[in-house]
Amino acid sequence: MRRIGDRSQDILRRDDKVMPLLTRSFELVVDHAEGSTVYDVDGNSYLDFAASVAVMNIGYNCKKVKDAVCAQMEKMVHCAFSDFSAEMPVKLAEKLCRMTGYEKVFLSNSGAEAVEAAMKLAFWRTRRKGMIAFYQAFHGRTLGALSLTSSKVRHKEYFPSLPVVHTHYAYCYRCPLNLEYPGCSIACVSEIERIIFKRELSPADTAAIVVEPIQGEGGFIVPPPEFHKELKRICTENDVLLIADEIQSGGFRTGKFMAMENFDVRADIVCMSKSIGGGVPLGATLSSSEIMSWPPGTHANTFGGNLLAAAGGLATLEFMESKKLGEKAAEKGRYLMKRLGELTEKHPIMGDVRGMGLMIGVELVEENKDPAVEKCKMTIKRALEGGLILLPAGDSVIRFVPPLIISKDEIDRGMEIFEHALKGI
Numbered sequence: 057m058r059r060i061g062d063r064s065q066d067i068l069r070r071d072d073k074v075m076p077l078l079t080r081s082f083e084l085v086v087d088h089a090e091g092s093t094v095y096d097v098d099g100n101s102y103l104d105f106a107a108s109v110a111v112m113n114i115g116y117n118c119k120k121v122k123d124a125v126c127a128q129m130e131k132m133v134h135c136a137f138s139d140f141s142a143e144m145p146v147k148l149a150e151k152l153c154r155m156t157g158y159e160k161v162f163l164s165n166s167g168a169e170a171v172e173a174a175m176k177l178a179f180w181r182t183r184r185k186g187m188i189a190f191y192q193a194f195h196g197r198t199l200g201a202l203s204l205t206s207s208k209v210r211h212k213e214y215f216p217s218l219p220v221v222h223t224h225y226a227y228c229y230r231c232p233l234n235l236e237y238p239g240c241s242i243a244c245v246s247e248i249e250r251i252i253f254k255r256e257l258s259p260a261d262t263a264a265i266v267v268e269p270i271q272g273e274g275g276f277i278v279p280p281p282e283f284h285k286e287l288k289r290i291c292t293e294n295d296v297l298l299i300a301d302e303i304q305s306g307g308f309r310t311g312k313f314m315a316m317e318n319f320d321v322r323a324d325i326v327c328m329s330k331s332i333g334g335g336v337p338l339g340a341t342l343s344s345s346e347i348m349s350w351p352p353g354t355h356a357n358t359f360g361g362n363l364l365a366a367a368g369g370l371a372t373l374e375f376m377e378s379k380k381l382g383e384k385a386a387e388k389g390r391y392l393m394k395r396l397g398e399l400t401e402k403h404p405i406m407g408d409v410r411g412m413g414l415m416i417g418v419e420l421v422e423e424n425k426d427p428a429v430e431k432c433k434m435t436i437k438r439a440l441e442g443g444l445i446l447l448p449a450g451d452s453v454i455r456f457v458p459p460l461i462i463s464k465d466e467i468d469r470g471m472e473i474f475e476h477a478l479k480g481i
């Protein structure tokens with residue numbers, strides 16, 4: 057069993073003193089990492105099934121990305137890319153366009169920034185001031201993105217918000233309308249037309265509907281196949297833009313480069329970040345030439361498309377393609393689902409196992425199906441002591457988002473530790 061060592065304790069104490077805002081739910085002080093394994097400053101090793109919150113899809117310490125960043129560092133660390141040009145960010149933008157089929161890109165440094173750019177673009181393009189987002193959604197914590205976010209309500213209450221109306225996501229395991237799929241005819245989506253457009257925000261005032269293809273922070277909620285198609289129909293018929301937040305679900309995590317591809321839906325604007333930088337801060341907002349036609353200077357930043365992030369991002373995307381990480385995510389995801397399914401038979405606390413590719417959530421429940429909030433925390437803590445990094449989502453969901461390069465043996469080892477952790481709670 058891993059115990060926090062002296063060095064970890066010292067750093068945690070100092071961390072707490074100077075950076076009080078950060079959550080730090082788990083006492084892990086990392087030092088270095090390789091593949092799917094993370095090492096702490098006291099020499100303990102951990103199998104990482106969280107991939108630094110779905111960032112390290114390519115695995116840790118990827119030589120190709122390291123070499124690309126180092127080579128760029130030797131040449132030039134930074135240029136004023138918003139005033140001059142450079143080939144590296146142009147190559148990255150071209151690559152993103154080729155991989156997604158979109159024509160225009162705005163580069164930034166984080167998920168929230170990619171969302172802010174998408175919101176501004178939609179407001180600018182439609183000249184409307186309102187948006188629709190979903191309960192349990194997470195889109196970031198800057199003020200615009202926070203207006204869309206609904207999964208962390210307690211963080212919102214002190215801050216001014218843009219005009220955003222929230223509505224039900226298709227959380228079928230706990231249907232907010234008390235209906236059952238497929239008999240429900242996904243009534244959660246039709247509420248937008250039946251109620252929201254009539255009583256809260258008219259289509260003429262709605263710039264966009266913003267949606268996560270699979271809700272991440274809100275609890276790894278996978279909507280039924282028609283959900284996004286219906287949203288798209290509503291957007292098209294009412295001349296409203298559809299913004300897909302692929303920040304957690306993109307980068308081949310679900311098998312496809314963009315999770316929306318699994319639903320056969322093309323959003324008007326897409327936000328990407330996390331995994332596309334391979335660990336280097338990078339965000340991207342993508343759209344068509346028609347929509348992203350704002351004049352230069354309407355939106356800009358200092359570090360978006362900076363040389364190091366662009367070099368890292370380009371190498372990451374090339375690595376993802378050359379190693380067929382999409383196929384790997386689908387194959388390993390099926391295997392992990394099967395293993396989790398086997399555990400479900402033995403452990404009724406595992407109320408629901410859901411996901412796509414290697415974006416899988418396990419909802420832990422009490423006997424009466426209430427969320428097993430404390431047991432979820434305990435399981436994660438015990439798993440960490442056993443050498444497995446897991447992270448929570450929603451009220452009582454454990455997310456399984458390992459690097460896409462994970463091996464079957466590592467999945468098996470992770471399952472052993474997870475089961476042991478479950479047995480002890």
Ligand SMILES: Cc1ncc(COP(=O)(O)O)c(C=O)c1O
Nearest residue numbers: 166167168194195196272303304
């Ligand atoms: C779907 C989604 N959107 C936006 C964000 C915000 O990204 P960042 O923390 O880089 O600002 C996150 C972060 O978890 C996310 O999961």
